[in-house]
Amino acid sequence: MTDAEQQGAAYEEEHVHAVYEQIASHFSATRYKPWPIIERFLKELPDGAVGADVGCGNGKYLTVNPRVFMVASDRSTNLVKIAKQHQPHDSVVADVMNLPHPKHSFDFAISIAVIHHISTPERRIEAVKAILELLRSPLAGNPGSGGRALIYVWALEQKDSRRGWDEGNEQDVMVPWVMRAKKEKESKKGKGQKAIDSSNEAEQPSEQPQDKTFLRYYHLYRKGELEQIIGEAGGEVVEAGYDKDNWWAVVTPQL
Amino acid sequence: MKLLTLNFLTCAIKTCKSAPSSFPLHPRDASLEVIETDLNLPFLKNILPRLMWDELRVITSELGLPDLPPTPPTREDLVVAAEDAAVEGEESEEEASQTAKDLHRVLLETTVKEGKLVCGNCGHEYKVLEGVPNFLLPGHLV
Structure with missing residues (x-):
């Protein structure tokens, strides 16, 4: 790791991971309703699809579709203990930068409200690369046939929210x-x-x-910023949008 | 952690992922616990093509579990052969065979409660505590 990466990782350890570990059960009690776009993404998967939930938190998306198999992961042991009750799935403690999965082994992945906790631009690109690397590669001559990941991050542009941030604010x-x-x-x-x-x-x-x-530390994404780092990570944006104070994108590995 | 999950896990260290010997991870000093769950026949059928059968056989043998058959079951093997095959709506009436029950038991109900998972390439050991494996790496390995 470079010095900047090391500093980024240490900063996130203190201002993200340690906090979630302490607030786990209280946080979990407030996180139970799946967001509709994520619910749709998971419900439209073919039966028997296998995927990852990177940064699963309390595992609220593990309740959506029991006909697929998901291996969920989170940095917080306390949150993983809550997540692991959801059948037929399973949950492990892991870091997005060092995921314990064979490359290109999953049909899909979700990473909801995770990569806005990463504190340097280089590490954000690394995280998207790590998610892309989980996905099945596209078949030769058939771009877009690879696995797909849905990524959600908090938006800078949310002037109607309780926080009231908007364009021009500190990110x-x-x-x-x-x-x-x-x-x-x-x-x-x-x-x-x-x-x-x-x-x-x-x-x-x-x-x-x-x-x-x-x-907790957050990086708030500007309009277009998520797509930009996906591009730099070598991914292709299939679909993207804005949903209740968040930017989201469905991404697939390029040929 | 379910044994099925080991089918999708490898060493978290980047340089290990391209080494064939990093998969599967090898359970060591493992205590197992059977946690019963409902058998879902369509789920078992759908997951079949994803199973790395030879690697699963290695894992079950290392855990001292009964040997898995040398070749993976087929979808048909998971269903009790219908006596009168021409019944309409048979999909909903399909009954899980003993093979399906055995597979459900080993993949979804048999869990590693405590122990270690060891990478066959670098030898790094990941601890499993209270059924949760931990893949966080110490600073010098990141």
């Missing part, structure tokens, strides 16, 4: 994940306004559980 951001403490009934301190405790109180073994905020 590399830290996004809070707030784990709400269980509220006790007697402590009504106004509508969602957190009273600032005196430091004395804060140090006492907490009878009042505190909210805990974790920051």
Whole structure:
């Protein structure tokens, strides 16, 4: 690895992987509804297709189609333990940069909300290459006949979202994940306004559980940026679009 | 981790992937657990062409499981031969043969609970804990 890559990997370890490991069960409880475009991609697969879910999180896409076989992977052991309950599939702990699969062995792959956590442009291209490498190669003389992957990333252009980012904003951001403490009934301190405790109180073994905020690193993709890195990784975009604050693309290896 | 999954796993180290000896990974010091699941006959039929049969035979023999037959079953082998073959709508009435039940047991219900998976090329060992194999590499191997 080059120095820049090493730094990128170390940065992601601290600002992505360690965070997910800690928020796993809370995160999982909020991730249960599959997004429609991803659901359609998975449901349209032929029966018996074999694929990978790279960065599977809690495995919410493993519930969509039990007629295919998916080997899911995630960096977070705690999330993989949640994901592995979904039959007939299976889940392993692995890194997108070093996936433990034979090359060109899968009919399909999905990677949903994963490569926006990668912190350098070179590593983003490497990650897309790694996903493309999983897919069946196209047959000679039949471009587009190779396996297909669906990739989703968070968009910079999302002015109507809660976050309100848009064109022109900084693309590399830290996004809070707030784990709400269980509220006790007697402590009504106004509508969602957190009273600032005196430091004395804060140090006492907490009878009042505190909210805990974790920051995760994200790279927000500009319009066209996902297609650009797919091209640089040697992939061909079959279909692409914008869906609720995300850019997505279906990609296949070139001949 | 299911034994079927080993059909799609190799060493995570890039330079190993082009070496034939990196596939399949070899279970070592493995404790197995049978986790029963519903048998899905269409799924078994569809997965047949994807099975690397010789490699699966190596794995089952290394695990001390009963030998798999030398050649893979066919789709027909997975179904109990219908007595009166001309019944309409037979698709829904197909019954799983003993061969299908055995295959389901070994591929989908037999899991590695604890142990290691070893690359035949570089010798790197990947740990399996609580049924979850871990393929994260130490810094010097990335």
